[in-house]
Amino acid sequence: MKSRSPTSFEVARRARVSRTTVSLVLNRVPGASISEPTRARVLKVAREMGYVPHAVGKALASRRTMSIGVAYSADQASRPFLQLVIEGLSQATRKRDQRLLVESFDEGDRARTILELTRARHIDGLVMWGPRHGDPVIAALARDGFPLVMIGSVEVEGPCSIDIDNRAAAKSIVTHLLELGHRRIACITNAPTSYLSASDRVAGWREALGERGVKPDPGLVREGDFTAESGREAMESILDGRRLPTAVFAASDTVAFGAMKALHERGLRIPEDVSVAGFDDIPLAAFATPPLTTVRIPGIEEGIRAGEILMDLLDGRVRPGYSETIEARLVVRASTARPARRAKHG
Numbered sequence: 001m002k003s004r005s006p007t008s009f010e011v012a013r014r015a016r017v018s019r020t021t022v023s024l025v026l027n028r029v030p031g032a033s034i035s036e037p038t039r040a041r042v043l044k045v046a047r048e049m050g051y052v053p054h055a056v057g058k059a060l061a062s063r064r065t066m067s068i069g070v071a072y073s074a075d076q077a078s079r080p081f082l083q084l085v086i087e088g089l090s091q092a093t094r095k096r097d098q099r100l101l102v103e104s105f106d107e108g109d110r111a112r113t114i115l116e117l118t119r120a121r122h123i124d125g126l127v128m129w130g131p132r133h134g135d136p137v138i139a140a141l142a143r144d145g146f147p148l149v150m151i152g153s154v155e156v157e158g159p160c161s162i163d164i165d166n167r168a169a170a171k172s173i174v175t176h177l178l179e180l181g182h183r184r185i186a187c188i189t190n191a192p193t194s195y196l197s198a199s200d201r202v203a204g205w206r207e208a209l210g211e212r213g214v215k216p217d218p219g220l221v222r223e224g225d226f227t228a229e230s231g232r233e234a235m236e237s238i239l240d241g242r243r244l245p246t247a248v249f250a251a252s253d254t255v256a257f258g259a260m261k262a263l264h265e266r267g268l269r270i271p272e273d274v275s276v277a278g279f280d281d282i283p284l285a286a287f288a289t290p291p292l293t294t295v296r297i298p299g300i301e302e303g304i305r306a307g308e309i310l311m312d313l314l315d316g317r318v319r320p321g322y323s324e325t326i327e328a329r330l331v332v333r334a335s336t337a338r339p340a341r342r343a344k345h346g
Helices: 008-015 019-026 036-049 055-062 080-095 107-119 136-144 166-180 196-211 228-239 253-265 283-287 299-314
Strands: 067-073 099-105 125-129 148-151 160-163 185-188 247-250 275-277 294-296 323-325 329-331
Touching: 008 019, 008 036, 019 036, 067 080, 067 107, 067 299, 080 099, 080 125, 080 253, 080 299, 099 107, 107 125, 107 136, 125 299, 136 148, 148 299, 160 299, 166 185, 166 196, 166 247, 166 275, 166 294, 166 329, 185 196, 185 228, 185 253, 228 247, 228 253, 247 253, 253 275, 253 283
Parallel strands: 067 099, 067 125, 125 148, 148 160, 160 323, 185 247, 247 275
Antiparallel strands: 294 329
16 A cells, blocks of 8 residues: 655654744745755655655645746757757756747747736746847846746846857867868858847857958858758759859858758768868768768756756845856867868869
8 A cells, every 4th residue: 555645743742843844845935934954854854754745735835836937939940059958957857847838930920829828927038049149038028027937148137148159169170171172161150140140150160260361252151941842952052053052151060061051962972072060969960971070059057057057046045147158069070170172164
């Protein structure tokens, strides 16, 4: 026969405190005036007795839903890197007995979906993906004072953020191509340049070229749109130009896969005719043909930290506006090499 679970009353009696104190300690209610010795004694007794607070009771005690949300565009839903971030968020919320509400939206309903979700208080806080220049939704959430963590940089005061240094990371991979001897280096963005990450990565491409005395050619820049198909179309457009690049920097691995397909279809070899570099280091990057040189962003770690920062914000352990930068590093594989000769049309 299964043994009965202990009650909060029994924990309180053994720890020699009130049931209110047990509730405040075990539900981690922010601002509760409880001494550390008392807190430690309650936690020790609860652990020894195997007591687990009831989910509804936790929510009532803390006046919170015990849920955080993550919102992203439906256009981004198929991105492998996004799935890594969501897995990291899930790990973080499970560890702290929270629930994760995953919400995608169509671009036309973006503002309505996010503001209804937050203003109805279905969640305690929100993680958002892909900030944009002059984003009115982020500005509205900042005015509302809603607890928010952006994966990416922000342009307004209030939200917390976690990001890599996109400009420096892009600069590092373009510098790698320059050190190999490439000078005509095309750039295909990961997303429209209204996204901060896209414009920052183009800026890194431009900066790396400029420091080596290479004039950036705007005719070698195309916009991607999160998908491999957009990378393929952008690469085809570049190949239809008058002079071919000897290398391509695609600002996401998914976009890079599409660019590689376009090169293969034109009979161009990678890296003998054109070197290709990506960004993100999603798991499939190492299995591309050839394996893809890229910038590694630890997606699961980024998701874990985004979740931890948001929950720390809710508990008063970090202040609004807190930002954190995680490290990205260059991973060199077989898709980049010294330019053997001028690339030709296929």
